[in-house]
Amino acid sequence: MPRFLKEKKKSLIFGGLLMAQLILISIQVPLGEEPSYLEKAVFFVLAPVQRAVHGIFQMSGRIWNRYVYLRQVERQNQQLRDESFHLRQTNMLLATEIARLKDEHEAERYLSTLGRSFLLATVIGVDAANIYKSIIIDKGSLNGLKSNMAVVDRNGCLVGRITNPISPREATVQLLTDDNSSIGVYSETNKVLGVLAGNAKSGICGLKYVNATNERLVAGEELITSGFDKIFPSGLKVGQIQSIGTDNSLFKKIEVKPHLNFSELHFVAVLIEKQDGP
Amino acid sequence: MKDIIKGGLTILAAFLIYSALHQLSVSVFIGVNVFTIVVILFGIIEGEIGGAIMGMVSGLVVDSFSLGIFGLSGIANTITGFLAGFISRKMNILPLGRMFVFIGVMGALDLGLWVLLSSVFFSEGIPWGGGFLLVQPVLTAVLGTLGYSFYRKIKARHER
Numbered sequence: 001m002p003r004f005l006k007e008k009k010k011s012l013i014f015g016g017l018l019m020a021q022l023i024l025i026s027i028q029v030p031l032g033e034e035p036s037y038l039e040k041a042v043f044f045v046l047a048p049v050q051r052a053v054h055g056i057f058q059m060s061g062r063i064w065n066r067y068v069y070l071r072q073v074e075r076q077n078q079q080l081r082d083e084s085f086h087l088r089q090t091n092m093l094l095a096t097e098i099a100r101l102k103d104e105h106e107a108e109r110y111l112s113t114l115g116r117s118f119l120l121a122t123v124i125g126v127d128a129a130n131i132y133k134s135i136i137i138d139k140g141s142l143n144g145l146k147s148n149m150a151v152v153d154r155n156g157c158l159v160g161r162i163t164n165p166i167s168p169r170e171a172t173v174q175l176l177t178d179d180n181s182s183i184g185v186y187s188e189t190n191k192v193l194g195v196l197a198g199n200a201k202s203g204i205c206g207l208k209y210v211n212a213t214n215e216r217l218v219a220g221e222e223l224i225t226s227g228f229d230k231i232f233p234s235g236l237k238v239g240q241i242q243s244i245g246t247d248n249s250l251f252k253k254i255e256v257k258p259h260l261n262f263s264e265l266h267f268v269a270v271l272i273e274k275q276d277g278p
Numbered sequence: 279m280k281d282i283i284k285g286g287l288t289i290l291a292a293f294l295i296y297s298a299l300h301q302l303s304v305s306v307f308i309g310v311n312v313f314t315i316v317v318i319l320f321g322i323i324e325g326e327i328g329g330a331i332m333g334m335v336s337g338l339v340v341d342s343f344s345l346g347i348f349g350l351s352g353i354a355n356t357i358t359g360f361l362a363g364f365i366s367r368k369m370n371i372l373p374l375g376r377m378f379v380f381i382g383v384m385g386a387l388d389l390g391l392w393v394l395l396s397s398v399f400f401s402e403g404i405p406w407g408g409g410f411l412l413v414q415p416v417l418t419a420v421l422g423t424l425g426y427s428f429y430r431k432i433k434a435r436h437e438r
Contacts, residue, residue: 013327014360017334021356024338024349042342046293050343053297 104267107154111269116233118152118269119143124170126262132177132200134160137268140169150225150232150271157259158183158225158236159268173268176238176258177203184229185238188222196223196238196256205239207254212246219244223256233271281328285320289335292316296340309413311388313340315422317355318384321362322371322426329359354391358384378423385418 024038104120111118121143125136139145149162151173160175174181181198185207192214194207210217221241227234239258247253296312313336321329337352344351362384365371371380389411 010327014330014356017330017356018353021334021337021349021352024352025347028348038338039342039348042338046339046342049290049293050297053294054301057298057301 100266103154107267107269110154111152111156117272119145119272120267120269121151121171122267123265130200131262132175132198132203134163134175134178135173135265135268137171137173137270138169139270140167140171142168144272145171145270148231149273150236151268152236152271153260153265153268155259156237156269158232158238159260159265161231162270171270176260177205182229183232183238184226185223186226187217187241188224190216190218190221192217193226193228194223194254203258203260204242205256205258207241207256208251210252210254212250212252214252217241217244217252217254281324285328285332285335288316288320288332289339292336293339308411310417310421311385311414313337313351313355314358314385314388314414315381315418315425317359317388318362318381318418318422319425319429321359321364321384322366323429324363325367326360326363329361329363330356331359333357333359350395351392354388354395357391358388361387374423374427377426378419381422381426382415382419385415385422388418389414 121137121139123135124138127133145162151159153159160173163172163174177198179198179200183196185196186193194210197206197208219241223238225232225234225236239256242255242257245253292312317333317336320332333355334352337355340351341348371377
């Protein structure tokens with residue numbers, strides 16, 4: 001290669017490249033809008049690449065949208081699960097409420113047959129130290145409750161009596177199983193009188209002051225309040241005689257199983273003294 | 279042969295980025311001219327002939343995907359690539375600030391040439407993109423400087 005060409009090699013190549021492109025441009029003049037073969041060739045080679053890039057972006061977009069959609073679905077699913085949980089809880093609460101109202105209604109219907117005016121109350125607590133001693137109900141002095149009012153269960157069986165403390169909206173009920181409870185009773189069949197005393201240790205009451213010589217009393221007999229104690233009205237069922245025994249004392253040793261059932265003691269009825277009319 | 283493969287892969291990579299930018303945003307597509315960046319960097323790294331050839335090929339690629347005159351971008355890119363290689367051999371552009379200015383000037387030159395060729399000689403319409411086209415030299419400078427710094431780091435690691 002001549003020295004001149006060697007020195008100007010770069011410039012010549014540069015000029016050649018520019019010239020080639022100018023020729024390319026000039027070729028297009030007679031072609032009009034028709035692209036040249038080189039343009040077509042470059043286009044045909046690289047267009048699939050562009051198409052592939054577009055496809056990748058489209059696919060990525062779809063995957064992303066799908067991901068976002070799934071995230072939304074997951075969130076919605078969680079919301080629905082939460083909603084379902086709350087609805088189940090509400091449903092359960094409503095079912096319990098309906099059952100309670102049904103029970104109350106039935107009890108009210110039954111108790112109304114006793115011919116006494118009463119006030120239904122819900123049991124809101126039991127004695128923290130001994131469940132056989134007392135319960136707390138949701139009615140108080142504002143509802144007209146006073147000390148010594150008799151309290152019966154849904155079946156009209158004696159539960160105990162209202163005792164202090166009585167707050168405006170709550171009251172304490174001394175159960176008939178409390179150690180300090182004494183109720184005048186008589187046996188339903190043979191009319192044997194006695195005093196029912198509570199026993200908070202076992203929840204089994206004792207029938208006191210029945211002479212050891214008395215042979216009329218039998219096990220299984222129903223005990224009814226006598227009303228002689230001037231606290232409890234007469235005629236309320238109290239319990240059944242479980243066993244009759246003797247010891248060296250003057251009186252029989254009688255065990256009485258009270259009708260009081262804690263599993264059914266959700267609400268009680270307080271017997272209100274009948275108001276005399278004007 | 280090695281240089282041809284290198285150039286081919288560079289063009290392919292640039293074309294992939296060019297296609298991807300189009301998918302991302304039209305504004306970015308107008309503001310960032312990947313081929314200009316590649317041509318300038320190729321000129322700096324490989325010299326004026328490498329830059330000129332890369333400029334021609336990339337310009338033709340751009341033109342083949344446009345309904346404009348085939349070869350118009352090629353001429354602008356060829357001149358830019360050649361000058362980038364030529365000037366970078368005559369002065370020290372390695373400091374980051376100089377590199378930024380140099381690539382920015384080359385980017386402006388490329389854009390100016392293309393606008394000049396399009397509007398004056400060939401009466402082609404210029405897609406200004408709401409003025410976003412004028413940001414092109416700045417973005418070219420930023421991305422080109424980053425690209426060259428990245429290239430130098432890779433090269434230094436490779437040489438170690």
